[in-house]
Amino acid sequence: MLQDLPRDxxxxxxxxxxFEIDQAALTKSFRELQTRYHPDRYAxxxxxxxxxxxxxxxxxxxxxxxxxxxxxxxxxxxxxxxxSFNDERDTTNDxxxxxxxxxxxxxxxxxxxxxxxxxALERLTKDLNTELQSLEQNFASxxxxxxxxxxxxxxxxxxxxxxxxxxxxxxxxxxxxxx
Amino acid sequence: xxxxxxxxxHYENPRNVGSFNKADLQIxxxxxxxxxxxxxxxxxxxxxxxxxxxxxxxxxYGCGSAIASSSLLTEWVxxxxxEQAKQIKNxxxxxxxxxxxxxxxxxVLAEDAIRAAIADYQSKQQG
Numbered sequence: 237m238l239q240d241l242p243r244d245x246x247x248x249x250x251x252x253x254x255f256e257i258d259q260a261a262l263t264k265s266f267r268e269l270q271t272r273y274h275p276d277r278y279a280x281x282x283x284x285x286x287x288x289x290x291x292x293x294x295x296x297x298x299x300x301x302x303x304x305x306x307x308x309x310x311x312x313x314x315x316x317x318x319x320s321f322n323d324e325r326d327t328t329n330d331x332x333x334x335x336x337x338x339x340x341x342x343x344x345x346x347x348x349x350x351x352x353x354x355x356a357l358e359r360l361t362k363d364l365n366t367e368l369q370s371l372e373q374n375f376a377s378x379x380x381x382x383x384x385x386x387x388x389x390x391x392x393x394x395x396x397x398x399x400x401x402x403x404x405x406x407x408x409x410x411x412x413x414x415x
Numbered sequence: 416x417x418x419x420x421x422x423x424x425h426y427e428n429p430r431n432v433g434s435f436n437k438a439d440l441q442i443x444x445x446x447x448x449x450x451x452x453x454x455x456x457x458x459x460x461x462x463x464x465x466x467x468x469x470x471x472x473x474x475x476y477g478c479g480s481a482i483a484s485s486s487l488l489t490e491w492v493x494x495x496x497x498e499q500a501k502q503i504k505n506x507x508x509x510x511x512x513x514x515x516x517x518x519x520x521x522x523v524l525a526e527d528a529i530r531a532a533i534a535d536y537q538s539k540q541q542g
Contacts, residue, residue, distance in 0.1 A: 323451040324520045327527045334446040337455045341476045392450035399453030 245299040245312060255310060255376040257303060266300040307394040310375050314391065319384050328392060340364070340400050348407050357408050361401065368397045418479055419513035425483035430490050433472040435459045443536025445528040449520055454481045458528035460492060460500075462536055468492045468500055473528075480518040484508050484525040497533050 246253045249265040273296065278289040302308040311321065328334065347356035371394050378387035418426070434457075435442045441461050448455045454477025461470040471489035475482045487508060492500045508514075508522040 325523060326450050327524060328448040328450055329446070329527070329531060330448075331446055334448050334455055334457075337448060338446075338457060338474070338476070341455070395450050396448060396453040396455070 243295075244316070245303055248296070248299055249303070251303075253313070253316075255306075255313060255372070255379055257309065259304065262300070262303055266296060269296055306372050307391065307398065310372075310379070310387070310391045310394070313379055314384060314388055317379075317382070317384055319388055321388075326392065333393065333396075337396055337400075341403075344400065344404055344407065347404075348411075353411055354408065357404050357411070361404050361408070364397055364401050364404065368394060368401070371397065421487075421512050422479055422483040422514070425486040425512070426479040429473075429482055429486040431470075431472050431486065432474065434474060435461055435470075435472055440539055443532040443534075443539070445531030445533070445535060447524050447527045447531060449477070449481070449524050451520055452478065452481075454478065454521065454524060456481060456485050456524050456528045458485060458488065458525070458532050460529075460532045460536060462497065466496055468495050468497070477524075478518070478521065480512070480514055480521040481524060483512050484514075484521045485528065487511060488525045488529055492529060497536070500529055501533060503529060 242248050244253070248269070249262055251257065251262060251265070270293070273289050273292040275286065275289045275293060278286045281289070302312055315321070344357070344360060347353060347360050350356040371390055375387055375390045375394075378384075378390060435444075437444050437459075439461075441463070443460045443462065445458045446456070454475070456473065456475045456477065458473045459471065460468045463469045471492050473485040473489050475485045488503065491503060503526065505519070505522040505526040508525055509519050512522070514522055
């Protein structure tokens with residue numbers, strides 16, 4: 237029955253409610269549900285069932301793409317715990333963190349100008365991934381102990397590192413195109 | 416997304432890019448970041464003995480709208496008193512640059528940056 241499906245994203249895929257996730261199990265469960273509720277299978281069903289199958293497909297897609305991405309998964313966990321976000325108004329004024337961000341940006345610019353820019357940018361990518369992973373670990377332990385304010389602060393830092401990685405990646409692609 | 420001509424103008428010819436010496440007593444520094452997009456903005460003001468902002472500089476790592484918002488703001492605050500500069504609202508910046516709703520947070524960033532710079536300058540005078 238379509239209407240009996242759980243609305244909680246973790247329950248939907250039969251996964252425990254926690255930050256650490258079994259990506260393979262998530263993908264497997266997603267594919268199974270996607271097949272089971274594919275709108276084509278409801279072509280002969282009632283109008284109500286067809287509509288529900290469509291809603292289910294869009295819920296599955298949203299839940300899957302969010303749970304796969306660590307930052308969006310973290311955000312969902314916090315939202316479920318009652319933490320609110322204001323994307324337009326939330327700003328960070330942690331001076332030490334912002335100074336560090338500017339230093340990372342400068343390091344990326346310098347790496348691009350280095351004698352071996354590909355190697356330099358790849359080293360930075362590795363360092364940035366390490367930073368991001370440590371933020372993810374900090375988030376997981378803060379969330380576990382219900383320290384939601386600390387968890388939100390940590391989560392908000394993740395986007396900055398994603399941006400640094402995106403920037404590094406696009407510079408790497410430009411360099412590779414020139415080769 | 417289509418940027419307005421004003422955004423493109425500030426993005427291609429940003430005004431007042433650069434830095435002042437943070438340690439100088441005449442300088443107020445404001446740094447803010449937008450967690451929604453990962454943009455980082457540093458805005459500095461140079462205040463004279465009469466309490467007038469005589470110069471301003473910025474360094475912004477972010478999208479065109481964030482760069483344009485900070486560039487425009489540095490132009491606006493020059494010649495203003497600290498009190499006048501505090502009155503600048505993000506909505507004024509967004510309206511001038513014709514920012515679409517999804518980019519309004521870039522103007523919020525600029526408003527927060529100037530307030531932080533003024534607060535930094537004022538705390539230095541008391542120290």
